[in-house]
Amino acid sequence: MELTEFVAKYAVERRHTSSVKWDGMQEKYGTNDLLPLWVADTEFKVPEAVTEALQNRIAHGAYGYSLTPESYYEAYFKWQQTRYGTELEHDWLRFGTGVVQSLSTLVTCLTEPGDAVMILQPVYAPFLSVITDNQRIPVISNLKRNGTHYEMDLADIQAKLQAKEVKLLLLCSPHNPVGRVWSSTELADLLEICRQEKVLLVSDEIHHDLIVGKRPFISALSIKEGYYRDNLVMLDSASKTFNLAALQNSHVVIPNPQLRERYDHCVARLHAPSGSLLGQVADEAAYRTGATWLAGMLAVVKHNYEYLKKTLTTAFPQLTVYELEGTYLAWVDLSQVVPVDKLEWVIKHQARLAVDFGEEFGPVGKGFIRINLATPPANIEKAVAALCAAIQA
Template identity: 35%
Template sequence: MNYDFETPVNRSNTGSEKWAAMYRSNPNVGKDVYPFSVADLDIKTAPEIVKGLQEYIETAVMGYDLPTEDYYRAIIHWMGNRHSWEIKKEWIICTPGIIAAFYSAIRAYTEPGDGVLYMGPVYYPFMKSIKNTKRTLINNSLVRNGDRYEIDFEGLAEKAKDPKTKLMLFSNPHNPVGRVWTKAELERIVDICAANDVVILADEIHHDLIMPGHVFTPMASISEAATDICITATAASKSFNIAGLRNSNVIISNPKLHTAFKMDMEMTGIGGGTNVIGLKATEIAYTAAEDWLEEFKALIWHNHETLKNFLAKELPEVTVFDLEGTYLQWMDFSAFGLSHKQLEEIMEEEAQVFLDEGYIFGDEGRGYERISLGAPTKTLMEAMERLVTVMKKYRKQNQ
């Protein structure tokens, strides 16, 4: 490898959200313990981005800057070259993060009391944004089939028929279960939503993190109907470890949907501009850091296979799901017969392994765990060894 993915980065004194949460959960945690919750990375950001930002800061004024033509060209080229999706400059809206886009979409396309579809278990800000805007949660739960999840299309069609259902929040690649939905699956979703006048917000923030053997298709690219009803939320943040710079791109080709979205941003103050450093970091990532991304993806796949093989041998009670996309590994611990609160306490107090507890992704996630694979392999496996040592005590035959 040309890049250093094996030197761990201790973020205990940087204000890191997940490190702070770890110390709140267990103030006595060991000094060499790293958390594996929250979807950011404990590896160094691409040196191309670091160097480019250093040069930019030395020469630029940190004022009220708009996205430049170079910025738009970088986004357009990336989408076309990486994802075979030809987009236009006038479709792109910059937002201060993806979650802000959830709220704007919900307010722009629905009224209080309207239904918003999602498929649990799923990224918890989906549910939070629906609740906080006083819309109705419409959950079309994913169906588990072995170590893979599938979509309940009959249930989706039935729920979409309700005239109060106006919007669907859709995750692809799916967080947390790791599916990359096929073009055929996307087409069925679009057919159902288009027939029932349901707008789709496609959260595609993990679109660059596709594992071997799988192909990502932007939902809005598959047909004219998809282009008309989809708004696409993307960012370089997950791919290049720049989430703290709060810059995302929402791509909307339908003029009516585009105008409504921008109007909400203006009315709520979100449209006042995004982080100038975030804009520059995204541009650099998409124009100079592609080699880093490819090596990072190789690390994720290596970590997935290493973890899966280790647990299959040492703790076969745990189901480690196939990883099609993202760097987030979904695992099922329900065979131990523990409550989700017991499992959380054992992880944090005894094993000192800090993951995202499955229940935060919805009731379907009780007894499951999500772990970030975005860490040095040695650091990851040290945590897994502690986990195995502790969890062996809770095997049913030992209870």
């Protein structure tokens, strides 16, 4: 689908709809009167078939305790298999009400208080809080900057896994906020290190449908034809892809039977939530019918990214817009054009934008901002113009 057709058909006003991004700015930024490019959801309506499926289910009128129908598994597995070659089995799949909920549950169920858990910063903030909030010890390996992209520091990772006796590593793949789609070689190297050091890996693949660069996505489950899959748990959901976060349905994929048993016992003890009826109705319809819609949305993201990168780096060659291989989140280093201690003020009061500030993703993010590109191009044009004027001033 063409970009303009997609925007005309699906862009929707979200102000005054109890949207965190539009109506919840006050709490974080002190005003609701900014252009919001923060929370990672989109300004687009879901595919028509998703709304229809929800309407049909709603029309039934009874919403008691529900099972997941076989048709759901078929739709999800087909999506994974045909788009990414990821082979999944029925027994491996468990449900959550969100990927962060599952990250926290996995930290609780697969480690003990006081155990060390590794993350690669800068990374989505809850990766750190699910560790510290559960009284585990975070071990940080910083990603390495190389020109306009980031890489894993494998030597640092291995040294710290050994020295700190790490039990679990939480990987973001594709990586929010740096926009990397990890290559099969990088994933294989990381998984091999984890195997050698007896560290379990949790791969958060929630952004896996949002591929906008040349590098194809590969799931950790598929590396070396599944050689490492007994040592990992994969998490994903349709919520980022199709703007369904509030319907609260997500996947926990555990191929290893012993690990699954441990997880199941623990989840039973916690009475942790498991999926949601309407989330599953919506997700199934999205997996069945959403490919064309998704192509349209990715065209918008690519266009917005190219525009942002070209305009900002032409105006300010010292500023860095990192390569965007995956996610709809641009990672921009403003440290060479705005004094780091003035950045928040300049963005909020001069540019009047609500973006995520880099330090939310770890201390190495100071001086950076993260910009959500899943919005009509007019918003990105407005934001870039405001940003340029603010930097100039």
